[in-house]
Amino acid sequence: MSEPFEPKIITFLCNWCSYGGADLAGVSRLQYPPNIRVVRIPCSGRLDPKFILASFRRGADGVWVSGCHPGDCHYIAGNYYARRKFALLKGLLEHMGIESGRLHFSWVSSAEATKFQQVVTEVTEAVKALGPAQHFIKKMPEVA
């Protein structure tokens, strides 16, 4: 019998909120699927579309980006700019054939450990349902 599919989900968490939320979830011993690979970023506004494309290209099955709720940005407005960027990016990637369940965005504050747990579960389930990523994986070796 083959092993069940366990997706790899690259997760970008804002240092000031979602990363703290993840920490709180851990400290509170909340159980959540172990499929996420966390990358800490200083602000959701720091997230360059290149990061998302690079994750997919190197074999990620899903990407999830999480930042502070609107109005709570440590840098006042980083997440507002990010929101416009994400809206257009998600539209473009899906328009060009990346399945809509592969790319996720959320607002999770550092106090919302249960929301963190819930979103990880949702994201993992959505990616699992799609199966392994097929399209956007680079087959040639990377040369730097």
Next chain:
Amino acid sequence: MVDYTKEIQERAKRLLEDKKVDAVIGYRQGTVPMMNEPILVRETGKTDQLYWDSFCGVNLANYLTKRKERLAVVAKGCDSRNIIIHLQEGQIKREQLHIIGVPCLGMLDRRKVWAKLGDKEPLLVREEGDQLLVSGRGFEERLKKSDFLQDNCAICIHRNPVLYDELITDPVKEPQRTDRYEDVRTVEAMDSGARWEYFEKLIEPCIRCYACRNACPLCYCPTCFVDESRPQWVGKSLDPTDVRTFHYLRAFHCAGRCTDCGACERACPVGIKVRQFTKKLEKDVWELYQFEAGMVLEGRPPLDVFLPDDPEQFIK
């Protein structure tokens, strides 16, 4: 009908004689038919090289980036919108510019003419009203101009320059609000796998020459993302994912700034419809933020501003 070429030449000559500008950027006839090229004229004696016909598709805003001298520039509707974006993004100052506005009737696509002619080689192409006279060895054909419009010109709704210091003739009638996004909607209606295949086919011939980037007035970064090597975000290979990454990012950099001038598509040596990428973004920017690039001098581009209640249904 005013003789556009004569008007442009006279106005350029006067501007140079009066020392209002140091140079005039316009078009001149290329060495092969249907291929006009940009020219920068500094001397009054050379203004007779300036030329105008329906093959002036190059976007001249591309030649204004970070220039220091006073310039006059010939501008169609789309060029003028790109000049506005240049002004907003601080690439040139308004005081430096004298914009010679040219009401445009749409540019023609040389590839469509070639396709129509088959293996007959056009040696001379002239225009007469709404007709195009193409002649070569042993043939002469009369074509209807409106059948050969560039794809973006066929759906253009801003033919008249938005910003100008002088207009060479009366504004032309703007087309009624045409359906600008028919092709985007066709693709949107497909399922995700079919969309993937559609774009896979679309970019298959891409040779990564970056002509689309170079022709685009929006692309002026000192170091382009494709040239970055540490970290290298876009591989240099012709692996389909690298090619696609390039097209994703090139389009995304134009989000909210693209005026759909068609320079990218015109420049592509293998005829890829690269506007399919930017048009989706143009449509989204319009639907989400009701913004049209380069229409007003005031204000900022849509990704440089935000509203507290911007749409966010996609965020958990």
